[in-house]
Amino acid sequence: MTDTLLVPTPNNDDQPQRLADFRTFGEAIDYAAMGKKGMNFHDARGNLARVYPFSELREDALVAARRLIAKGIAPGDRIALIAETGPEFAALFCGAVYAGAWPVPLPLPTSFGGKENYIEQLVVQLQSSDPKVLFYPAEIGELTGAAAARQGCEGQSWEDFARSEAPDCILPESKPDDICYLQYSSGSTRFPHGVAVTHEALLNNLGGHSHGMKLGPDDRCISWLPWYHDMGLVGCFLSMIANQISVDYLKTEDFARRPLAWLDMISRNPGNSCSYSPTFGYDICARRISSQTNVAERFDLSRWRIAGNGADMIRPDVMQSFVNAFADAGFKASAFLPSYGLAEATLAVTLMPPGEGIRVELVEEERLSGCKRDLSRPARYRAIVNCGKAVKDMDLEIRGEKGQALADHHIGKVWCRGPSVMHSYFRDPEATAECLVDGWLDTGDMGYMVDGYLFIVGRAKDMIIINGKNHWPQDIEWAVEQLPGFNHGDIAAFSVESENGEEVPAVLVHCRVSDPEERVRLHTTIRDKVRSITGMNCVVELVPPRTLPRTSSGKLSRAKAKKLYLSGEIEPFRLLQAA
Known part of the structure; x- marks a missing residue:
């Protein structure tokens, strides 16, 4: 036919x-x-x-x-x-x-x-x-x-x-x-x-x-x-x-x-x-x-x-x-119609009203990290996308570490409640009880509200906390992606324990460069870029293309990347010299 x-x-x-x-x-x-x-x-x-x-x-x-x-x-x-x-x-x-x-x-x-x-x-x-x-x-x-x-x-x-x-x-x-x-x-x-x-x-x-x-x-x-x-x-x-x-x-x-x-x-x-x-x-x-x-x-x-x-x-x-x-x-x-949702809420939690397009707020780093800025360094900002208003019958709340509701512009955990929130996790009452409390669903995401609009900052479990300061892996990954030759999804950032027992950021990067000297230069460039974002030294590993694991929906899985790296299943390229 x-x-x-x-x-x-x-x-x-x-x-x-x-x-x-x-x-x-x-x-x-x-x-x-x-x-x-x-x-x-x-x-x-x-x-x-x-x-x-x-x-x-x-x-x-x-x-x-x-x-x-x-x-x-x-x-x-x-x-x-x-x-x-x-x-x-x-x-x-x-x-x-x-x-x-x-x-x-x-x-x-x-x-x-x-x-x-x-x-x-x-x-x-x-x-x-x-x-x-x-x-x-x-x-x-x-x-x-x-x-x-x-x-x-x-x-x-x-x-x-x-x-x-x-x-x-x-x-x-x-x-x-x-x-x-x-x-x-x-x-x-x-x-x-x-x-x-x-x-x-x-x-x-x-x-x-x-x-x-x-x-x-x-x-x-x-x-x-x-x-x-x-x-x-x-x-x-x-x-x-x-x-x-x-x-x-x-x-x-x-x-x-x-x-x-x-x-x-x-x-x-x-x-x-x-x-x-x-x-x-x-x-x-x-x-x-x-x-x-x-x-x-x-x-x-x-x-x-x-x-x-x-x-x-x-x-x-x-x-x-x-x-x-x-x-x-x-x-x-x-x-463009930004939205926010998750399977635990069936699908949609918020939608941008049609015709409003993508609206962003520039948020200063100290609000995202929870720490005062080093005044010797210029202020840094990240563009946070407005994900719209709650869908019909859905309630939203931003909560602090003690479970208290937070006012507009304050970053906390995103909770939602409504008829479309899931019944349960199948045959997993413990996991259900962890995220469903009095009809409210803990989404596991961090964000803030402004005049009924939701802004998502990142996944709570992905956050890299070093010396009491929060670093969002997306910020590190996006910064490295700006370097020539990288695509969306080529970088995974997470924290690891260094030899002296301290937590440091680690960055795995798909490397398509075969020349050994070029690899060393690339490694140095990435390390310097990440240092400019985090203010500290980090572990940079160049790995073969298509190495970083994905979820079934094609998203980068940072948790699995960290697990595979620490277990030795992801083998980085060896460099000619210590960079």
Whole structure:
């Protein structure tokens, strides 16, 4: 079937739009299926390959539900699914919901980490979620089958599952406070936990962010985000159903190879485009545009209404580079919509009101470090991005070390409370009790409020505390990234204990320089740069490219980088001389 024979699902139809005002997600699927909108899957070059209306999704999901029940799956059983972007996963996820089971999206293999690391990651999540069966695409059956066998659960390709019997049966009736699915956090700062999300929590958050973004019937989503991460799963898959929005999908691995195909797809949308990305997605696209490229001829980004940004610290310099690269294609900086969220709150906690763009505050170092500035040194500032206001029904509070609420402009721990905060961590009451207190969720992030707007400073557990002074790893990493030849994600900063027992900052840096003398010069340059930021000597290690570990969602994992470095599993390059 060729692209010319396919007609994508429409941006608008005659069905009245409902913004996630359903009792259960099954009801949301039923309503979406009554219209003409749906999903549209694209190939590696961004060409339309499969049109999948919500009506067809519902039919396939009901068949999948009957097959699951025929396999003996009961309400409350976990169904693990490798989250490949495609109709098979979508139908199985929704089918599990219809059957009353809890779908558990798990990651695909990535280009980093190796086969054994991937199997181990799956085994950990399978042990935690204890599913009855793991479904997967046949092409990765060797890896996923090994993980299922190691855990002792059944493994089945969805091709084989599609050939199984689907006898008629009565489907269980879900209630709003039933668990809808388990979402695994990316594991960037702690051991991955299965976040249990109820139907009520899911729909409250989907309604909250759709109202916050002012989603309308003419909006269309374009996404390359993975479906095992909360922003991809909740924001660009489940939300499309609950808010009846047509969506175009590019697989994550295809975006990695051809990032500009994402912008080609946005350009082809005749209506309003809504598309989300972490900072690195915008960074990759801006870097791929050469000075010879006529962006105005290739792209039309003038109808990109919401260019969402979240899932990681937002870099205003990178966002400005994107504006500079694509302004001639009609992209408007006001389209940027910063946000803040986490799986434990289902997805969104705050959203910038549409049209306000990226707003920053310059914050002096002494406010960030908690220490008085050395007056012999000039004042240093960091640009902190405004992540917007709380979504509908969400309460926010900034708390100090003793748990007291702090006033505006005071940095502390970010806490939130609302109907979309998670039910619990699955089978982990201790971890649940650690972060859920009287209905309030300790997000683990540091920030401050100003007139109802939230500013995020960084992860509390990532903070480097040396001699009573706080150093944010992002500041060190961003400073080194400004040196020529480095990309976003090439640097990991954390603290280590020196030979004399004192804590010092350590910086691991991807090194693409092969000449030994050039490496020594690079090492010295980085050391001097970090000293200018921290005011102290540091450990600098040059490591081979692609060495620094990532989470399943592609974010740098500082905690794992530190662990691998201290255990000797990350081997730095040896230098000719002590620098």
